[in-house]
Amino acid sequence: MTIQSDASKERADRRKDRRKRDSQATAWGPGFIIKLILMGAVNALGIYIIFTAFGVGSLTLGIGMILLLIAVNWIYFSRRTLALKYLAPGLVFLLIFQAFTIVYTGYIAFTNYGHQHTLDKSGAINSLLLQNNSKRVEGSPQYPLVVVERDGNIGFAIIDQEGALKVGADEEPFAEVDGTITDNSITEVDGWDILSSSEMGQRQSEIFDLRVLLSDDAEEGAIGTQSGTVGYQFVSTLSYDDASDTMTNTETGEVYAANDETGFFENEDGDRLGVGWRVNVGFDNFREGFSDDRYAQPFLKVLIWNVLFALFSVLTTFLLGMFLAIVMNDERLKGRRFYRTIMLLPYAFPSFMTAFLFAGMMNRNYGFFNEIIGAAIPWLTDPTMAKVSVLLVNLWMGFPYMFLIVTGALQSIPGELTQAAKIDGASTLQVWRNVTLPQLMISLTPLLISSFAFNFNNFNLIYMLNQGGPRMSDASVPVGHTDILISMVYKIAGLTGEALPNYGLAAAMSLVIFLIVGSVSLYSFRKSNSLEGLN
């Protein structure tokens, strides 16, 4: 055995030893106990989720959770994953709630997801069969029935042929529950309240329209009631044929064929059944956004205003903030801290409240500004004035941030530099233009870029101040003159019930915004070389 291999063996042993000591996986200290407890909790929760996921038939979620759980256990019990141990918690949330949703947004952008297209095909078929449950089956059995209510939703409780008590509601087929039956009538249902006859009177139409499925399969029919005390079996006037993929109206004999391009059942005349399903529509959403008359014109206006708004926002706040920072940047100035503290107030005041506050002060008839000036300036009602107002409010909200970062950047410029320039005979203005400003811009450019990106999507200001208004009178979609892309997308998505939801179009527009902001940021970051710090 040579001396060299002795030494290398020793080194290897030492390394092994150190790894052993380093790794929490082998040390039974209090840290390890805490880790065991935490991991136990994570695993318990994970396994619970896996079982429930498979229980309700959500395969993707169940499998995803299994993979996630294996990964997490490997990371925390392996010795070779030190960096991942620190990254894992954040990464898990990032992957699910940001990375995945970005990809999902991309997917939705190419579908017709939205009004009439929220379901997949089998869901749409079921829903059609259920909705058209209007024909009472001749000679079908009758069921003793009561109307029940839970959290404001109504449902039916029935006694079925075997004498079992069952409850069901909208999208909830009948299932057996505990309760009390006295003399073949239902007097108590666990978890539900039985409606009194006066309550039933108030919700009459809701009760008559309700159909509760007998089972998961909509073709078996559903129970409805005409009296509130007896249930009858109803079957759909539509019948679905699997082989030909068509819907047939059993009363008129009309045949509707599935069209997998539009996501509707259509007959020969092009009439469609009311519920459709999600299909891939390619670039239709993008085409609609850019060339459909309803969207293209307002979209272009909004896009131009959005860019101008972001540019002017950065420019105005930066100029004011920089001016104040330079003026206040003199150590001999007494009360400097007081000035600075008060100037911070707008930055600390919650932005949505600022927007509301100014909306009140800018009211044309009762607002503070008009009353003080004694004029009737249409601050928020005239298209051009509204744009100016938005920038004015943004100036108030945004200048303290610029003031802060310029103050910070000024401290990092070495005094010798300006002194040397002065000795060389440069005037104050020359020193400022040729020495200070270039130095400032080096450290401030990345911040100005992210400020541009932030203002590009400054939803709160636009939406809370004026809801994007005043509304464009010539546009057929609810878009206003101060709307920016994000507030327009918000209105189009229709999640709040103001418009019919169009998730596909909203997602497509989100992608467009991303492309704009992303490429502007990337280009400017490259230009300013601020990515070099990563190495």
Added chain:
Amino acid sequence: MPAGKWFRELGFRHIVGVIAVLYSAFPIIYILSAALNPNIKTTLTGANSMFSDVSVENFTELSDTMFWTWLGNTLIIGVATAIGTVLMGAASAYAFSRYRFQGRKMTLMSLMVIQMFPQLLTFVAIFLLLNTLGDVIPALGIDSKIALIAVYWGGALGANTFLMYGFFNSIPIELDEAAKIDGASHTQIYWTIIMPLVIPILAVVGLLSFISAFNDFILSRTILTSQENWTLAVGMNLWVGGNEKNWDWFAAGSIIAALPILLLFLFLQKYIVSGLTGGAVKG
């Protein structure tokens, strides 16, 4: 110093300072006067003659509204978001700053790219995702505060890693090495040596993520559907954003709600100035 020179050197700075102070403070003083004015109801008109009439009536009226529930929700969501964001962001910044692992550069680059896609642009996808998740885990579905917090946590790395990463890099690595030689474990080094040194940046990130959760409207409006779960941004939008105007409630409510943030801001001023220069943006 002769008066003329004094004015040229310092005096004009005071004039600018006073004007800037008036400009900054004025709207806040105005809303304070409105909050104390019992005559405002559906318009702010009564408050235009400032402090003419002072009472706490508007504040007591708040107990007839959902204000305190909303404030509680906002605080719970904001604090939980801030704590989670700080813990996860600090851990990842530490890993990037101290370890040279495979795929490090790529992960950093992907974070940079993801960061450019603002989370609020994905609200449609988040809504649909939570709709599905809720079928399996109701606590992570629509109308759950936990779900909203989890969504905010999803943005923890993207928004803050770079800000914190720079700060961690400024802590000399020799400190870690010295502690290692003294026999400290990784966990000990992280919690007892590094974390205390980076408190300034933790404070900034915590405060900024609290504020951005506080201010968020799109995501909270999308996820929280029942009034008992609403946050202030969603609730107060109902007071003055639509056709109904309740300026009396809004004025009083905004004073109460803004107070904690204003105080925190003044208290953490020193840290914020240094933290912002490192690269954060108001959310």
